[in-house]
Amino acid sequence: MAVLYHTEQRFALTKGLFWGTVRFPLVGGSGVLFYKVRSLPRFSCCSAPFHKEAFMPKLRRSQNRSKVVPLPLSIGGWCLVNLGQDPFGDAVRAPTLTDGLRSCRDAVITHVSFHDRDLYPDDATPEIIDEKVDQVLRLLENTGQQVLCFTTNLFSNPCFRSGAFSSPRPEVRQAAIVKGCRSVHAARRLGATNIIFWGGREGTEVFEQDCGEAVRNYMLGARAVIVYATAQGYQGTFTFEPKVYEPRFHSYAATGAAMGSAIREFFPEAELAARVKINPEYPQHVAMLGLNPAIELGQLIEEDLVGPCVHFGGQPPCRMDADFAPGLGGSPTDDFHVCKLLHDAGYRGFVEFDCRPLRTSASEHAMQLFARQCVAYWRQLEHKVALFRRDPIIRALQAEIFGQPIAQLDDVLAITAAGAETDSHDIIGAVNRLPFSSFAETAAIDTDAIEAFGYRVQQIVCGTHREGAAMFHGTRWAAAHTATAAKPVESVTEEASN
Ligand code: GLO
Ligand code: MG
Ligand code: MG
DSSP, X not given: OOOSOTXXXXXXXXXXXXXXXXOOHHHXXXXXXXXXXXXXXXXXXXXXXXXXXXHSXXXXXXXXXXXXXXXXXXXXXXXXXXXXXXXXXOOOOXXXXXXXXXXXXXXXXXXXXXXXXXXXXXXXXXXXXXXXXXXXXXXXXXXXXXEEEEEOOOSSSGGGTTOSTTOSSHHHHHHXXXXXXXXXXXXXXXXXXXXXXXXXXXXXXXXXXXXXXXXXXXXXXXXXXXXXXXXXXXXXXXXXXXXXXXXSSEETTOXXXXXXXXXXXXXXSHHHHTTEEEOOEXXXXXXXXXXXXXXXXXXXXXXXXXXXEEEEOBXXXXXXXXXXXXXXXXXXXXXXXXXXXXXXXXXXXXXXXXXXXXXXXXXXXXXXXXXXXXXHHHHHHHHHHHHHHHOHHHHHHHHHHHOOOOHHXXXXXXXXXXXXXXXXXXXXXXXXXXXOOOHHHHHTSOOHHHHHHHHHHHHHHHTOHHHHGGGGTTSTTHHHXXXXXXXXXXXXXXXXXO
């Protein structure tokens, strides 16, 4: 019979309020849990309610012109104490959490996240956990920062070498659930408002098990922790953090889309679906496979799958997870589009830096400069989003790229979005009313503005937008160029203009 702690009985007498109320199927055995999960209501395309309003946005987000309000910032506590070791070389620095937190506070990173293992050993007793949590709370009181996320390390302990929630061995899956459930207490005490599940070991090299069953076990294991946390009164949110590979060579539910699909399948209840989301890591976790973060993020936002934080850093494409400081190794244009997508969607969650100084930075000053770079780079991106929104050339280009709405097309989309219950005559009639004349006429539409848009975005990202405006002279966007030259674009973010 699995128990959360061997000392639970004794501990329940002294701290009955928290530990004494553990009445989860996990404690009594896995059979009950499995039965309950199997009898979940299933989602299906046919039976799920279809709200057409949700699919018919009134406003094109990409033309959002509102003021850019800087997003709040957080950092992984594990990044601050990174020793710079790698599989081939030893530690090169010994930064303290206190110094790291101070550097971040000075750079105005107001929040920090922790793994259980960052604070206490995997086999820590409840007394030791409380002691360590108290220490961290005192430290944070001094630096004035708050905890954003708590996360269970299910990848370092050798017991998780065959996977954690998805391991083929039930003993290992049980250990993962116990460790995840133990984290709930620390998460609550630290005031973490989100719990992250990063499945570093949830994968395979030789396909020793059915990959579908592995995903099911992964999700049901995490679900056990989530339902347990809720039963314990935890009111925060939960996020899964997908990563295309590494440390396993093939990871389960490895992309935002795969993870989103798994979340819908295994968290079908509205109350859970509203609290179980994704915290993507951009660009690292997608660019390491050559995928584009903006493509993934756009879809996750559209499907309301982005949780209360997004991990951020720097990544050369098609390389192992680099976790460089933001701006190093990757594409500033892709980073700009990530920032723009979040702001266009009105995202108010945190940008959490999950990255670290290079191994060549071995002095005690490294962390300070690194923290400043994280903040400065993100604020620069926000500044550029503000410039983009106010840029008259961009406006002229967008007007052409998007053209004018076609009322009959909107009718077809509204009627078909309403689902199969709509009268078939209405559907057929609406399609027949489309004012389509010929493919040749459609092909004659001028789309030159699309490439020009790419040039202008590149100028804004590189900071050459003022002189670059001259390049548009003589084009049909020249009037916009004149306006730009006459009236310099102002910064609209407070931080950005500092
Ligand atoms: C590794 C991940 C990892 C997670 C962390 C939080 O590539 O990014 O750092 O973000 O464990 O769960
Ligand atoms: Mg990562
Ligand atoms: Mg991460």
